[in-house]
Amino acid sequence: METTRISRREFLRWSLAGAAGLILGDLARHTPLLAAQPRPAPRARSVIQVWMWGGPSHLDTFDPKPNAGNDYTGPLNTVVETNVKGIVINAALPMLALQADKYAIIRGMAHGNNGHETAAYMMQTGHAPGVGLVYPSLGAIVSYFKGYSNGYTGLIPPYITLTESQGRFAEEGFLGPLYKPFATGGDPNQKIFTVDGVVAAGITEQRQRDRRDLLHGLDTLGKAMPTEPAFAQLDACEEKAYELILGDARKVFDLSQEPDELRDRYGRSKFGQSCLMARRLVEQGVPFITINYGGWDTHKQHFEAMRQKLPEFDRGLATLLQDLADRGLLDTTIVWAGGEFGRTPKVDWDAPWNGGRGHFGPCFSVLLAGGGFRGGTVVGASDAKGEKVVERPVYPQDLIGSILELLGINPDAPLPNNRGLDLKVMPASEDGPGRGRLKEII
Amino acid sequence: MYHRWLMTVILLLFATICALAAPPVKPYEAETWTTPPNGVDAHVDAALKAQGATWRNPCSDEVFIRRVHLDLIGTMPKPDEVEEFLKNPRPDKRAALIESLFTRDEYADYWSMKWCDILRVKSEFPINLWPNAVQAYHQWIRAALRDNMPYDQFARALLTSSGSNFRVPPVNFYRAVPNRAPDGLAAATALTFMGTRLDTWPPAKREAMAAFFSKVAYKKTGEWKEEIVYLNPAMTEPVKALLPDGTTAMIPGNADPRETFANWLISPKNPWFARAIVNRQWAWTMGHGIIHEPDDLRAANPPVSPQLLAYLEAELVRARYDLRHTYRLILNSRTYQQSSITQDDEKPALRFAHYTVRRLEAEVLIDALCWIGGQGESYSSPIPEPFTFIPKGQRTIALADGSITSSFLAMFGRSSRDTGLATERNNQPSDTQRLYLLNSNDIQQRITRSPLLRDIIRKSKGNSQEVARNIYLTLLSRYPTPQELLVLQQYAKKPDMQPQSVLVDTTWALINSKEFLYRH
Known part of the structure; x- marks a missing residue:
């Protein structure tokens, strides 16, 4: 592993590349290829983001505090030894305990914001709000630098959301709609995973072809203005759409091609099958997949919800890590699991919460695995009750910056925007006030 | 004379x-x-x-x-x-x-939608108006458009109001910004009412304009998410500001600098105010501004x-x-x-001199699809307190909140309402839109369950020419040409073709046609 570590000298080269980017100015602004070179070879090719929106409790998952008392732990008051000596997690995650050698736990995640929409923006873009700009999410950045404008040729869009779009802010930010995620819709846990527009139920291939002929036969306005550029654009989109509708690429969504035994291991839940789907997309070379995994905003009756939620999460994510490793994909695939914040360590037992946890941005946990992140590690620590970061705080910009680094995306590359401003991906100077990028696990 | x-x-x-x-x-x-x-x-x-x-x-x-x-x-x-x-x-x-x-009611709905893009009306990031204020603001904007409030009064109300975001809806103009510092407020004002981007101005002029907004302050009340926009009473010293035309304004300490600015803005002699709006009106209706982009007025873009x-x-x-x-x-x-x-x-x-074909806006298109399918979209907001009640069958052009989660609206490029730039709305086609229209269950179901189609069949009494005439009239606002009828006849004659499939596929083809998808 040492040989592929990014040395200080390479870091210097990066900065020089950044300077070159500045000199290239406008030319580089709209050509990610130019702006992105030269740089060290990327170690990660794809990212699977398990977005636990609503915010999972860090105490009930990766930062347990069994000695903090019932007002903090509730019934989830036991821990489990993992397969890495010295690392324990909440006993509610027994399968993940057996995968700890593959992941790093960030226990000092912090941004201090307790509002869903602002916290989600910070965690997904790494930028602070209030500057009058909406930066693109990490997924949109990856889709810009590793998508169609930079060598990606797959028919499956480069930024996929399983299954519903998130919608708390516009993920493409100022990059514009080309870099929006493609939300599949449907449910991979159903007999047929119908994907909006790609896999429809009940239309034979012959009928698809007949329909296309009919559409062209009735294209009266199009024929009246054959040189209209707006229509040429639509025709080009149509051609690409049909490559997917009539071609083989859509078979990636056919989960019946997977052995039943493996599907069972992932868990027969929407989340479990989404994890399996994500692995299949990684195999196809899709660079960014978000599993939009809601249900963590448990203000009321938190522990009842966790009884259903945690086993499903444990099974799906643990199997994903094992499966990626078995196929040799984990080295090049980053898995990032976490939400926009954690939850209040102290439980609110009173009505109407009846054992609930609120939003908590000052201290929470995030899991990182694969793609060059060193597993079997814990970064940072919280205090005895999980209320404060006491060691190695990690800020959203440190997290996003580290992932970008492993993906080989130049942090100083310019980002195009609709206002002609000089904006960059995530320069190292924008690291958080702590120790910055996660060099200890890269 | x-x-x-x-x-x-x-x-x-x-x-x-x-x-x-x-x-x-x-x-x-x-x-x-x-x-x-x-x-x-x-x-x-x-x-x-x-x-x-x-x-x-x-x-x-x-x-x-x-x-x-x-x-x-x-x-x-x-x-x-x-x-x-x-x-x-x-x-x-x-x-x-x-x-x-x-x-028509839809006139007020549709133009509120357009204005809410410019005025950035949404609950969530980065505007964070929150649902109560979104509703109050949208209602105020809609009433102004319905009652045809003169545009100078409209602008004046937005720029000079003070009070609660729930009770004095136009104060939300100063809340619906991604940056509440005076320069952020100046940028939003310039873009909205002068059609100009403050980023393109020299820094000194930018700063001098920001002075008009230097007294704007915000405070919370005991009511959940209520906020008062007011003038900071502690700032009693006179304000020296520079109007965009170069005139210096000395504003006494007890006066509202926003008033000075608004009076200058809406004066008939102002070179920006009327120009920006008539150019926007031109771009909205013709598809291309006399100055283009319609919110990029500057000397170098005549x-x-x-x-x-x-x-x-x-x-x-x-x-x-x-x-x-x-x-x-x-x-x-x-x-x-x-x-x-x-x-x-x-x-x-x-390009400004001809009607330009352009794709229907996301909201207009989904409303048309809902009309065909006989069923409205169900919308909800992820913000729990207070839950936004959106009646079933609510037209999408009448939605107040730009944060309502909808894959369709995101896919078809509704405005993000982040900054109010016209380009935030995107009517370009994309592969995924095309996939959705050509091959989604959603479209297929809207067609097969369409009450409009059922009516057409009943009305046409089994006469296939009559069916075609009525489908065309309904979907494309015209009758089919002889050539189109011929294509349909041939389609019906294909082996194993069921009459029901001909009907469904004709509807499908027309929904997917350029003539349906583009205003032309």
Whole structure:
């Protein structure tokens, strides 16, 4: 592993590349290829983001505090030894305990914001709000630098959301709609995973072809203005759409091609099958997949919800890590699991919460695995009750910056925007006030 | 008096020389003009002549009724409305239709949607208005448009109000910004009302303009998410600010600097205010600004026809900022009523002078699909307190909140409402939109369950020609051509083709046609 570590000298080269980017100015602004070179070879090719929106409790998952008392732990008051000596997690995650050698736990995640929409923006873009700009999410950045404008040729869009779009802010930010995620819709846990527009139920291939002929036969306005550029654009989109509708690429969504035994291991839940789907997309070379995994905003009756939620999460994510490793994909695939914040360590037992946890941005946990992140590690620590970061705080910009680094995306590359401003991906100077990028696990 | 008489002579002369350049393309173009030329046309004619360009043919009544419905009320005309209009022999029926559309509920809905894009009305990041204030603000904007509040009063209310975001809705202008510092407020004001991007100004001028907003302050109340916008009473020293035209303003310590700015802004002599809005009106209806982008007014981006712009500005001021007056001028012009069919030798500089085809906005398209499918979308907001109640079957153009989660609206490029830039709305086609329209269960279900189709079958009594006529009238606001009927007959004759499939596939093909998806 040492040989592929990014040395200080390479870091210097990066900065020089950044300077070159500045000199290239406008030319580089709209050509990610130019702006992105030269740089060290990327170690990660794809990212699977398990977005636990609503915010999972860090105490009930990766930062347990069994000695903090019932007002903090509730019934989830036991821990489990993992397969890495010295690392324990909440006993509610027994399968993940057996995968700890593959992941790093960030226990000092912090941004201090307790509002869903602002916290989600910070965690997904790494930028602070209030500057009058909406930066693109990490997924949109990856889709810009590793998508169609930079060598990606797959028919499956480069930024996929399983299954519903998130919608708390516009993920493409100022990059514009080309870099929006493609939300599949449907449910991979159903007999047929119908994907909006790609896999429809009940239309034979012959009928698809007949329909296309009919559409062209009735294209009266199009024929009246054959040189209209707006229509040429639509025709080009149509051609690409049909490559997917009539071609083989859509078979990636056919989960019946997977052995039943493996599907069972992932868990027969929407989340479990989404994890399996994500692995299949990684195999196809899709660079960014978000599993939009809601249900963590448990203000009321938190522990009842966790009884259903945690086993499903444990099974799906643990199997994903094992499966990626078995196929040799984990080295090049980053898995990032976490939400926009954690939850209040102290439980609110009173009505109407009846054992609930609120939003908590000052201290929470995030899991990182694969793609060059060193597993079997814990970064940072919280205090005895999980209320404060006491060691190695990690800020959203440190997290996003580290992932970008492993993906080989130049942090100083310019980002195009609709206002002609000089904006960059995530320069190292924008690291958080702590120790910055996660060099200890890269 | 004299100049009005002269104008009439010019217009008459112009009318006589306006014979059709090329034979009309059926069914999109008419044989002759029934619309008299107006003041707009004289200026456009001069611009065309200066470039050696010609007029396009008049659009047909079929095209006109669809176009003006989409442009004024964001809604496709119903088949009976189309039939009635086509049968109507009156030569002034187009003008009468325009008048009637101003009074429709959808007019207020559709234009509120457009204004809420510019005014950035949404609950969530980065605007964070929150649902209560979104509803109050949207209602205020909608009422202003419904009642045709003069545009200068509209701007003044937005710029000078103080009070609670729930009780004094226009104060939300100062809350609906991604940056609440004085320079952020100045940038939002300049973009909204002057159509100019403050980023392009020299820093000193930017700072001097920000001074007008330096006293704006915010405070919370005991009520959940209530916020008061007020002037900071601690700032008692006089404010020295610089108006965008270079005049220095000394504002006494007890005065509201926003008033000084607003008074300057809405003065008839102001070079920006009327120009920015009439240019926006032009871009909204014609598809391309006289200055383009319509919110990028600056010296280096001059109008293609300064005369036309000056004429519209003067008309708006003369009509005391009645926006419907300028809409009337544009929509009743031959310029607007030209065919959208491009000719070979068209000059890019003259894009403003012709009706430009463009894809329907996300909200307009989903409303049309819901109408066909007989079922509205169900919308909800992820913000729990207070839950936003959105009645079932609510039209999408009437949605107040730009944060309502919807894959469709995201896919089809509704405005993100982050900064209010016109480019935040994106009507470009994409592969994923195409996939959705060509091959989604959603579209298939809307067609197979369509009550409109059921009615058509019942009405047509098994006559397949009649079915085709009614489907065309419903979806494309016109009757099918003989060529199209032939294509459909051949399709029905394919082996193993079920009559039900012919009907479904015809509907599918028309929904996927350029004519349906694009205003034209």
